[in-house]
Amino acid sequence: MKNAELQKCVVGMVLALAMSAHAEDFPPEQIKLGGDTYSRHCAPCHGVRMKNPEGAFDLTKFPKDQESRFRNSVTKGKNSMPPWESLLKPEEIDALWAYVVAGEKQ
């Protein structure tokens, strides 16, 4: 591998790591709000505490570097999931992302 390619590769990896969300990125109160929002609106299909989803996507497997995909699915809907943007407040959607990333041991 040439130096320039190696450099590109390292930069890419660093960027990917930097863009991937981590638990420490979110304050505990935001994770808690996300957990409350989740249990009210999401748990019936995605499972209590994201365990044993009955018929929906297993959110413990949601890629942590795809925040925009998550937000798009929640707001606009995806497959059988309806759009939630007219019901959930922006801070609740932020909190849901925090909960999905950091809310449960995975």
Place this chain on the structure above:
Amino acid sequence: MKSVMVGMALGAMLGTGALAQTQQELTRDGNGGSTDNVLTYGMGYHQQRYSKLDQINKSTVKRLVPIWSTSLANEYGEQGQPFVYDGTMYAANVKRVVAMDVGTGRIKWNFDIEWDPAVPRVVCCGLNNRGVALFDGKVYVAAIDANVYALDAKTGKQLWKSKIAEWKDGYSITGAPSVVNGIVMSGMTGGEFGVRGFIVGLDAQTGKEVWRRHTTPDPTEKAYSTWPQDDSYKRGGASTWITGSYDPELDLSYWGTSNGGPWTWKARPGDNLWVASVIAIRPKTGEIVWHYQWTPAETYDFDGNNENVLGELTLNGTKRKVLMHADRNGLLYVLDRTTGEVLAGNPYVKTNWATGVDLKTGRVVETDVAKRLRAGEQVEVEPRWTGGKNWMPMAFNPGTEKLYFSMLEETAIYQLNKELPEYKPGERYMGVTNTTKDRDTSKPWGYWGAVLPMTGKPAWRTPLMDLPSWSGAMVTAGGLVFTGNTAGDFAALDEASGKILWQFKTPSGVNSQPITYTYKGKQYVTVFSGLGGGTSAKRETAGKVLPAGTVWTFALMD
């Protein structure tokens, strides 16, 4: 000229007549009427799902083959029952109503049911539609967004649309309407969203609301004494999501009601009439003539909506007009349908919250499981909230006096939350924490079975080891029980033994309602294929069955 005009007028009348189902035809459907038609939900107002046809029987069924299949272009699941009148079949799902030629399966018209994509937020358990109603040249269908439509049966053109509730407040409809004496009755659903249940009666010609019977009482009614003396009845559930049966002689329609709202009983201490009950109502007025509560103080999500099948049973040597009902709560009930007196109530699957019904008091006998749950403990509940039987309708053979249906056996881990849920219109209103106990894979998911109404005991039971069945059943004078499973197998079982005599793999899960009828003198069988209609389907099939709605019609190979 005059005679030509009279002839034309007569022709027009006859032409209209051929498309206009009369009340007499509805009353005689599955009850001595033409076998060319299937006009009512349940193959008769009694909902027996029994056919006297026997061309397809234990000997000939091996020659049963598909003669046509038609796409319904729907990925949400097919729970519906097909309806047939005068050579046209009507199929409904959450997205559309389709009219097809019975002989060829070719589509005559398609009516798209439009709804806001956010509506599924207020639908707990799948985007379903279980069928239409036919009367007087019209096709009636209830939409998921709580509108009822009347369509011209010949063209599919919309004649009227009647909004019976606001979906944004948590109301939706999944059941088929029913027409009796010019009144279109429709139930609704939303028991997970703090709704107040009701049945409406609409004028069949105009869609105008004639009556509305709420299924929780207001403070002026006697039954209000079973509620806290506040306004909790306004969010108390008791939705009405399965079509009521009807006895024309007694002029009573029998509707089941759902779980209470919220799920936790701590928010509404009391028996909570008419939650988890059957109510016998007058179709003309909506008046409740009698009621019986399957699950007093309901807090398990034991909806009492399952169909109420009307038939006659020989009890102590005499025939008695009864109502039979296999409840989500695990008990099989027989009631005198004239008075509402309970004649039997026994477990038909593993049931740990109750032992049966005390026939002296008419009340269910609870075990300590129910008491510990109400006291706040986490308990294992059998059956799981999905019930020993869910919506998938059973069949009753008046000759053998047995019931045929798919049973489920799973266990819930269930606890009432310490904090009561906050009510917000159109949002979940539950207040419990419920999960499913890991399955012991050496045990079946459930059974196909023949059950004795008075005891709940099986005449036979076929364990379903790899996949459960969420399919309705149908029984015929040919000695066959037709049913299906989530893998998509549509099967004919020997009514006497449960042995599988024939099966056909459809493209997706069979969780619908088969029918049989005649076309040009030949017996046909039709069923919908299309996995869906529940929150458990993906878990149960482990992603190995994919959705797609299709209609399948079968006949004997010549």
